[in-house]
Amino acid sequence: xxxxxxxxxxxxxxxxxxxxxxxxxxxxxxxxxxxxxxxxxxxxxxxxxxxxxxxxxxxxxxxxxxxxxxxxxxxxxxxxxxxxxxxxxxxxxxxxxxxxxxxxxxxxxxxxxxxxxxxxxxxxxxxxxxxxxxxxxxxxxxxxxxxxxxxxxxxxxxxxxxxxxxxxxxxxxxxxxxxxxxxxxxxxxxxxxxxxxxxxxxxxxxxxxxxxxxxxxxxxxxxxxxxxxxxxxxxxxxxxxxxxxxxxxxxxxxxxxxxxxxxxxxxxxx
Amino acid sequence: xxxxxxxxxxxxxxxxxxxxxxxxxxxxxxxxxxxxxxxxxxxxxxxxxxxxxxxxxxxxxxxxxxxxxxxxxxxxxxxxxxxxxxxxxxxxxxxxxxxxxxxxxxxxxxxxxxxxxxxxxxxxx
Numbered sequence: 404x405x406x407x408x409x410x411x412x413x414x415x416x417x418x419x420x421x422x423x424x425x426x427x428x429x430x431x432x433x434x435x436x437x438x439x440x441x442x443x444x445x446x447x448x449x450x451x452x453x454x455x456x457x458x459x460x461x462x463x464x465x466x467x468x469x470x471x472x473x474x475x476x477x478x479x480x481x482x483x484x485x486x487x488x489x490x491x492x493x494x495x496x497x498x499x500x501x502x503x504x505x506x507x508x509x510x511x512x513x514x515x516x517x518x519x520x521x522x523x524x525x526x527x528x529x530x531x532x533x534x535x536x537x538x539x540x541x542x543x544x545x546x547x548x549x550x551x552x553x554x555x556x557x558x559x560x561x562x563x564x565x566x567x568x569x570x571x572x573x574x575x576x577x578x579x580x581x582x583x584x585x586x587x588x589x590x591x592x593x594x595x596x597x598x599x600x601x602x603x604x605x606x607x608x609x610x611x612x613x614x615x616x617x618x619x620x621x622x623x624x625x626x627x628x629x630x631x632x633x634x635x636x637x638x639x640x641x642x643x644x645x646x647x648x649x650x651x652x653x654x655x656x657x658x659x660x661x662x663x664x665x666x667x668x669x670x671x672x673x
Numbered sequence: 674x675x676x677x678x679x680x681x682x683x684x685x686x687x688x689x690x691x692x693x694x695x696x697x698x699x700x701x702x703x704x705x706x707x708x709x710x711x712x713x714x715x716x717x718x719x720x721x722x723x724x725x726x727x728x729x730x731x732x733x734x735x736x737x738x739x740x741x742x743x744x745x746x747x748x749x750x751x752x753x754x755x756x757x758x759x760x761x762x763x764x765x766x767x768x769x770x771x772x773x774x775x776x777x778x779x780x781x782x783x784x785x786x787x788x789x790x791x792x793x794x795x796x797x798x
Binding site for chain 1: 684686687689690691693694697698728756759760761777778779780781782
């Protein structure tokens with residue numbers, strides 16, 4: 404082989420590689436553009452769905468609150484159904500949008516310093532009526548003197564809300580649900596806060612422990628029918644935990660309740 | 674005098690619901706579905722309170738704040754209406770001078786009592 408021949412082949416290969424490189428960059432840009440368009444589309448759709456729903460709910464609440472005159476008990480029940488259904492739909496639209504943003508890697512953390520106690524209290528207060536309705540008992544145990552978290556408060560509350568919502572939905576009337584917060588394992592940079600949300604509900608078979616974190620997963624169709632979510636709650640919770648460099652997992656045996664755990668590294672505000 | 678509320682919102686059903694609520698609870702209501710219409714009402718019939726939707730078609734509702742500042746009349750209380758109460762939205766609204774950010778759907782009794790409170794503050798100043 405002559406030197407000139409080798410040079411020719413190298414130049415040819417280089418040109419071909421450069422061409423492939425350009426093509427790859429073009430494809431990557433196209434994909435990024437497509438993902439951005441998809442998220443924008445979902446965001447627009449979500450706004451367009453929410454707006455008329457807002458009007459329906461407000462009209463219902465005007466009637467319920469007696470602003471146009473008192474209603475009979477049965478009329479109130481009926482209007483309550485319109486409001487309840489509307490609010491449930493609104494939450495589901497919100498979850499779908501959050502999921503879409505996560506899938507497009509458009510979620511960011513807004514960190515503040517806050518006490519986990521306040522986030523737990525907020526989430527428990529929101530679930531109070533559901534817990535009473537199913538005659539469940541809710542126990543909260545928080546290790547004394549836990550330091551404040553420097554994390555995204557809305558997202559931590561969202562994670563807690565999704566886990567507690569699941570615990571309530573999948574526990575039979577009269578059962579127990581609980582939230583425990585404690586100091587977890589030590590790490591190179593300090594330690595993690597460990598949060599457990601547990602229940603005495605229907606439980607999850609070991610082969611489904613990872614499946615439940617997959618979007619739109621339905622482990623048990625009959626249980627899912629009673630569960631009013633989008634099938635995105637645990638996928639979103641895991642994404643939010645991972646954004647904080649934490650971990651979310653489940654320990655459960657079918658028929659013997661579930662214990663969901665997540666960790667959030669404790670770091671101090673800059 | 675009956676308090677005047679300007680509702681800046683582009684969905685007819687939402688306008689209908691809020692107008693009903695506000696009129697039934699003793700307010701006079703004007704509505705505007707575009708920033709141009711809203712600016713005209715601000716100039717011709719200055720309101721006490723503006724309920725401002727953040728998304729008006731393709732327009733950013735908050736740009737109305739410039740017209741309010743340029744208007745010269747007694748500055749109305751501006752309350753943002755939004756679908757999201759995330760930290761970024763709250764910050765954006767407070768930065769341009771919104772008195773509060775309310776997440777839709779707003780509970781009627783809460784809106785009624787908050788408007789009474791804001792009008793009270795306004796009367797006191």
